[in-house]
Amino acid sequence: MAVYTLAQAVHADIDIRKSRFIAIAMPVEGRDAAQLEISRLRAVHPAATHVCWALLAGGQSGMSDDGEPSGTAGRPIMEVLRHHELDNVLGAVVRYFGGVKLGAGGLVRAYTDAIASALKDAQRIEYVAQATLTLEVAYPDEARIRRWIAQHGYLLERGSHGALVELSIRLPAAELPAARLALCDLTQGQARITAPEG
Known part of the structure; x- marks a missing residue:
């Protein structure tokens, strides 16, 4: 079954009875990235009364009412994200209280x-889980591996040179097993894969 995130x-x-609600929905890679975005929203809106949010990210999902009555903010945001069949998405609503209580x-x-207003015209795309593969190779193998990375459309995140060349490659997680085999073939079994991580 396909999983979707936002493009x-x-x-x-929107304004509701004098309170201003600023809604944001964005693709994120897990809880750490979501927490950074929430901190950024708090910094951009220091005078906001509440910054409520919900995160759908597999096993890292969570939500916060941020001082609103329990169940009145985080859960509704989460339900809208679920209704849109999204994953790896943070939904946040910044509220500036306007003096009129709305009730639960x-x-x-x-x-x-x-x-829901923020997501009305949102473009959904299929979510492809990514992983980073880190390997060490001898200098003569570097150019061959860089060509292989380019041919497959992978991202070379980092390259460093010491006694060996260390390369970190970002690629779809489902392609990790095939990538390991290909890298072993390209280096006659000499590549040392040190860190496959999600």
Whole structure:
């Protein structure tokens, strides 16, 4: 079954009974990336009353009402993300309180409407889990491996030169086994794969 994420971040800004709700939904690679984005939102909106969020990212999912009554912000955001069948997506709503209390039902509707507005025209794309493969090779093998990386459309994240050449390659996780075999073939079994990680 295909899993979908967002092609890029989407935004909406709505006013509900004098409160301003700024909704953002964006693709993220797990909880650490999501926490960085939440911290960035807090820095950009220091006067905001609440920064509520929900993260759908496989086993790293989570949510926060950030001071709103329990279940009135994070859960509604999460339900909208689920309704859109998204994964590896952070949904966040920044609220500037306008002085009129909305009540629990009103808050649920407000947070639901805000994140739904942001996702209204969002482009979904199939999510492909990525992994980083780090290997050490002898200098004569470097050019051959760099050509192989380019031919497959993988990303060379890092290259460093010491006694051996260390290369970190970003590629779809499903292609890791085939990549290991290919790299062994390219280096006559001399490549030392040190760190396959998600």
